[in-house]
Amino acid sequence: MAQLRGSPPIATVAASGVYVIDPYETAAGSNPKALKVMTPSGNWYYAEYRQALGFDAENLAGNANVTSGLLVHLWQGGPTTVYLST
Amino acid sequence: MTPTTPDWGHPALGVGDVFSDPASGITIAPVWVNGTAGVNVTVGGSGGATCVRRNPAVTVSPAQQQGAPSTMLTYTLSVTNTDTGCPAPNYTTQANVPGDGPRALRRCWVPGGWDGHLDHDAGDLDGLRCGR
Numbered sequence: 001m002a003q004l005r006g007s008p009p010i011a012t013v014a015a016s017g018v019y020v021i022d023p024y025e026t027a028a029g030s031n032p033k034a035l036k037v038m039t040p041s042g043n044w045y046y047a048e049y050r051q052a053l054g055f056d057a058e059n060l061a062g063n064a065n066v067t068s069g070l071l072v073h074l075w076q077g078g079p080t081t082v083y084l085s086t
Numbered sequence: 087m088t089p090t091t092p093d094w095g096h097p098a099l100g101v102g103d104v105f106s107d108p109a110s111g112i113t114i115a116p117v118w119v120n121g122t123a124g125v126n127v128t129v130g131g132s133g134g135a136t137c138v139r140r141n142p143a144v145t146v147s148p149a150q151q152q153g154a155p156s157t158m159l160t161y162t163l164s165v166t167n168t169d170t171g172c173p174a175p176n177y178t179t180q181a182n183v184p185g186d187g188p189r190a191l192r193r194c195w196v197p198g199g200w201d202g203h204l205d206h207d208a209g210d211l212d213g214l215r216c217g218r
Contacts, residue, residue, distance in 0.1 A: 016128045018117055035125055039110040047114050049123035050098075069098030070116040070123055072105045 010034045010046070021047070025054035036075075044075040140168040142177060 011019065011032035022031045034048040048071050052060035060066050099105055104115040110130075117124035118139060143166040151159045165177050 013127045013129060018124055018126045021123050021125060031122060035127060037112055037114070037127060037129060039107065039112060041110070045107070045112060045114060047125050049119065065097045067098070069100040069103070069119055070114070070125060071098050072114050
């Protein structure tokens with residue numbers, strides 16, 4: 001599974017609203033690549049939009065389970081995040 | 087929803103689905119997923135903005151004109167954003183000029199409640215303007 005790479009612009013959400021994000025694999029643009037929201041307990045939710053492009057072209061080719069929507073995962077400290085299914 | 091082990095096989099959150107964490111009051115919901123993703127985030131159970139996407143209202147004025155060859159005919163295309171509670175959309179318009187193929191007009195950001203006017207001069211694209 002592909003993990004977060006490099007330092008893409010990830011926007012910290014502190015207020016309710018609608019935010020626009022670009023596909024994670026595309027070059028830097030005007031929108032962030034992901035959103036993160038901190039829980040009261042100090043964990044973080046991440047939301048990202050992954051497409052079969054660039055470094056994910058092979059991983060996600062034909063995988064509509066991932067590319068057809070938004071990925072939400074939870075970081076509770078440590079090296080990995082936990083993906084949340086619908 | 088239940089946290090699961092990392093797996094690409096888990097379905098993504100689709101438009102119309104909402105991830106909700108009652109303990110923190112956080113909800114995350116995609117509003118659209120098409121080239122970019124619009125994400126409605128509610129923090130602390132405050133409700134947040136409700137984004138509703140609608141087709142823009144489009145008018146062309148005048149509806150019809152006639153002119154001799156090489157005569158400059160000017161049309162005004164008006165695009166009205168009818169979304170509510172959403173980030174400004176990016177509308178791309180295109181003029182199909184008979185015998186001359188499609189011509190792309192420039193993009194215009196139109197915040198909710200504003201009108202975006204793309205004035206297209208069929209004979210001279212330099213006359214294009216974008217404003218409110």
